[in-house]
Amino acid sequence: MTEAPEKPRISRHLTQTRLTTRATMALERLWPLVLPLLVTLSLFASLSWFGLFRMMPDWARFGVLAAFAAAAIGSLILLRRYRAPTAAEIDRRIEAANALVHTPLRAQTDKPTGRQDGFADALWREHQRRMAARLDGVGSDLPRTGVPQRDPWGFRAAAALLLVTAFAFSFGPRGGSVDDAFRAVAFAETIPPRIDAWVTPPAYTGRAPIFLSAANNAETPVFTVPENSDVTLRVTGGSGAEALFFADAAGTQREIKPSGTETGGEAAAPAPAAVPSVAGASAARQFTGKLTADGVLSLQSDGRELDNWAFAVTPDKPPVIRFSGEPRRAVNGAFELHYEVEDDYGAASAKADFALEEAPAPDARPLYNAPEMPLTVPRRGSPDVAQKATRDLTEHVWAGSRIKLALSAADDAGQEAKTETKTIVLPERPFTNPLAGAVVELRKIFSLDANQKQHVLDLIDAVTLRPEDTFDNPSHYLGLMAGRTSLKLAQTDEALREVADYFWNMALQIEDGDLSNAEKRLRQAQEALKQALRDGASDEEIDRLMKELRQAMNEFLREFAERAARDPNMAMQQPQPGQELSQRDLERMMDQIENLAKSGNRQQAEELLSQLQDMMNNLQAGRQQQQGESGQQSEMREQMNKLGEIMRRQQEMMNETFRMDQQQRGQERGEQFGEEQGEQGDQRGQQQGQGMTPEEFADAMRQLQQGQGQLQGDLESLMKGLEGMGIQPGQGFGEAGEAMGQAEGALGQSDGGRAVGEQGRALEALRRGAQDMMQQMQQAMEGDQGGGQEGGRQQNADRDPLGRPRATTGPDFGNSVKVPDEIDVQRARQILDAIRKRLGNALSPELERSYLERLLKLQ
Known part of the structure; x- marks a missing residue:
């Protein structure tokens, strides 16, 4: 009575399990047969959404479509292999999935064979009841398609990922659609190449770039360019197979690799990476190299020449430097050099090299190296190769010694040149005060060889043995004793150099008082301003240096006047009224220097500053003539x-x-x-x-x-x-x-x-x-x-104490320094304003901006 309601429940549950198992078996048999078709369709959709069909020519598009059609047909043929699961297969799958023994599920439908009687039927029904009790809770398992065994590398996942990526890309501006594969698209042939070629000479030559592919240069047979010029060629479009070759005069041909590839040879230098072009066109390819010899540059593609340019390379000659006069002592004691520097593009730097004629002892310990004297070089483009350089080397310990002198110059290409070696005596400052001269000599002894320190101490003891007979001023005795103490305590070279500086300043104080310091500040202010003019300093820097020069000038003139008032001999040497240079004249001269510098005439300002230096040198030397004048x-x-x-x-x-x-x-x-x-x-x-x-x-x-x-x-x-x-x-x-x-x-x-x-x-x-x-x-x-007289005094007889033409020979008519008048300065300022305004335009071409920047640097 209790089994009657159990049979319907088991029957309903078993029916559901059989349906689920049927679906599972159908899926695992059908999925391997459908998967190739799905992969084929996904690849087709991916190509379409990526827009590749739109970029293909018709013959390629038709070929790809045919391949996809063949793959789809082959995938459909595989579906013929599908077989639906039978009832017996379903029951066996359920028994296997639930690990049922003695086939309890088939026992429900089986019938006994042979003769049947009541006992056999009752026994069979009992067996079915017991087997049915095992079916309580049976269920189906998951599908087992076997695809992982057939695709161990997981290519099906790559197809799915590509499909998702392509679907997202299709919504972009360059995305495609499935219709592109069935729509004829006008495919553009290879874009004709656009060739841009130019030569950029080295910056130090001051030459403008040459645009080789310009229309006005199409008929130029040979381009003359400086050595080490950079040649740049950019190809936009084309087939992408363009190659650049350089053939020298001997016929040797070498290839210049494009940017981003390994280069070989001197003509292939690294260059910026190529800039990609718009979609559908070939990326821009850029070639860069240096021109070091005559030759022909040829652009070729697929065995044919697209264009060529012939070059005649102008060699960069090494500089030439030579003495134009003997090195000498200037009127103010400074070392003066007259020399000439020549270079095809202008020398970059020059200097004077010093060496002692008599080499120091092997065990000597000098405190100072050779003096340094950088030389000025002519401005680029200036026809005047003659130069003059002055430097006060009287403070150096080599002053008064015989030295070997040679001048050297270098250009921007790294080439150097030297003059012959001259043997001269380095100018030294004369000291009229014996005590000042003795202090300088003591300084020189231990500066050339620090091992002579004890000898110098002994000499100082000898000088100070009877101070009442040697020293007129007690402060000089105290200063020398302080220097002796510092020298005795100095142990390092740095400390000894500080003592040497102290001895030099003490000698100047003994000789000139405060005037030497004012003279030194004036000379430093003049050199700083000259260097700023050469370096193209800003107007603010020029203002600051001019203020320092004016202050140093006023201080020097004040000290000079006070000294003249104290010294009767100096007062007797003052110039005649007609030969005087007033404070107002100096101020006006410095105003001219400042105006010329701010208006861009740096070279004229530098020349006028040199004239001012010469005038002050003459004043410091007290040069003048007391010659009577006839009526x-x-x-x-x-x-x-x-x-x-x-x-x-x-x-x-x-x-x-x-x-x-x-x-x-x-x-x-x-x-x-x-x-x-x-x-x-x-x-x-x-x-x-x-x-x-x-x-x-x-x-x-x-x-x-x-x-x-x-x-x-x-x-x-x-x-x-x-x-x-x-x-x-x-x-x-x-x-x-x-x-x-x-x-x-x-x-x-x-x-x-x-x-x-x-x-x-x-x-x-x-x-x-x-x-x-x-x-x-x-x-x-x-x-x-x-x-007139001979020698230097004949040249000086027609100059006043400040170096101006004396009134007997007339005023200075502008022959020494060409100073622009007010109108020229105004015009120069207008031109500079126009250049700066054009340079500030952000839309100006890059070549024009580079040219304008070089114009401003020529100031």
């Missing part, structure tokens, strides 16, 4: 002073005329702008014209006309005075008078532009006339004096 010489000096005044007034008048003309032109432009813009423009134009009304401008022009006429009259008076002295005025004075008349007429017509031109012509003619007048006066004076 005729005084008259000549008076006439030359008049000429100098006329030239100064003409220069000022030209500057004033130019300024007024520019102001009037600006006012007229403002009025025209106001007329075009209406009422608002009228008000703006009136505001711009408030500087000077037309009546005021005409009145100012009349005043300039009167001044120009008076200047012309003064020139005529000067010419008559020269004729009275027996000097024939040159043709330049006649041209100057004519130009002054033309300028006067132009001023009367308020034509400022023409007046400025005539005034400039008059000024130039005055300079030519002044040269002729000076030659005639010099010949006349030589005839009266019967010739």
